[in-house]
Amino acid sequence: MARFAFLSLALFSVQALIGGTLAADAAEKAEETFEAPTLAVTAQAAFPASEIFGVKLVNGHPTQALVTFTNNEESAVTVNFIGGTLSTLDEESKLVRNLTATRYSVEIPAGEQESLSYSFATEMHPQDLRLSLASVISDAEGRFFTVYAHNGTVSVVEPETSIFDPQIIFLYFFLLTCFGGVVYFFYTVWIAPYFPQKRKSAKPETKNTASKKAEAPVDSPAVSSATTYNADWIPAHHINRPEARKVKGSSRSKSRA
Structure with a gap:
């Protein structure tokens, strides 16, 4: 009984050894057959x-x-x-x-x-x-x-920046425009109402009108049409201007002299 167990164990070990050898040979053959191709x-x-x-x-x-x-x-x-x-x-x-x-x-x-x-x-x-x-x-x-x-x-x-870069110039111009708009808004809303507003005088307008009248030509059609009229029906005392009367005080001062 003991001999039979020993023989069966030896047979099993031989089968395992043969099987391992065959598996190793098969793996080597697989590596050889599936070797990846290379490109020179x-x-x-x-x-x-x-x-x-x-x-x-x-x-x-x-x-x-x-x-x-x-x-x-x-x-x-x-x-x-x-x-x-x-x-x-x-x-x-x-x-x-x-x-x-x-x-x-x-x-x-x-x-x-x-x-x-x-x-x-x-x-x-x-x-x-x-x-x-x-x-x-x-x-x-x-x-x-x-x-x-x-x-x-x-x-x-990052790229090197330059002062003369068009993008930088446009950025500066945009920022200055925004800053100027904000300053003008604050000035008109909060600062300008506290200063007294100057009233416009009418004198310059009268001077301008007077100068315009002086510059108008005398021989304009409007003036010529106003001065042309028929004097036959106008009384003589309206046409002939009365002479200036002599003042008595002036004659006395001459006699005294």
Whole structure:
């Protein structure tokens, strides 16, 4: 009975050993059969407008990246898309923003190089981020591959302001106009009523009317029509003016002299 138990245990251990060996061989064969294909294409991104201290992404201004592809395949490949992402610099990198992907569909012959321009713009708070640029490339058999072109640190900065900037000039003009309107409103509502208002005199108007009458020409048709009349029916004592009478006091003073 004890021998039978020992034989059954030995048989079970041999089956387990054989089964483990077969499973390991099957896993190795699966890894060999499902090995991911590779593409002999490299990509390198350069920033022509970058400074010595690194790449700066200016808000509101497009950033240009020049991506150079080198095809080491025996057949031609096609660059379909170029895109990118902005993420944080932490160990657990978090995605901040996806950059706009641009379609190219440019074919690169075998053993040749091709440079493509990729532009993007940002509107973010100033900070340091990680920029990753990648391209989607297809080979002659129609298989798609992702080839990375850049993975580095960039700085998001605000554009430099100038006094002669049209936007700044318009902003200053708008603020000055609003300030002047507020000051005028306060003056007319709270300050002007406390000052005595000057009354307009009628003397300047009389002077103006007198000057207008003096400036009127004598030979105007209105005056000529008023002076032309028929003098036959007017009495003579109205036409002939009476002579001035001599004053007695003046004759006495002459006689005394």
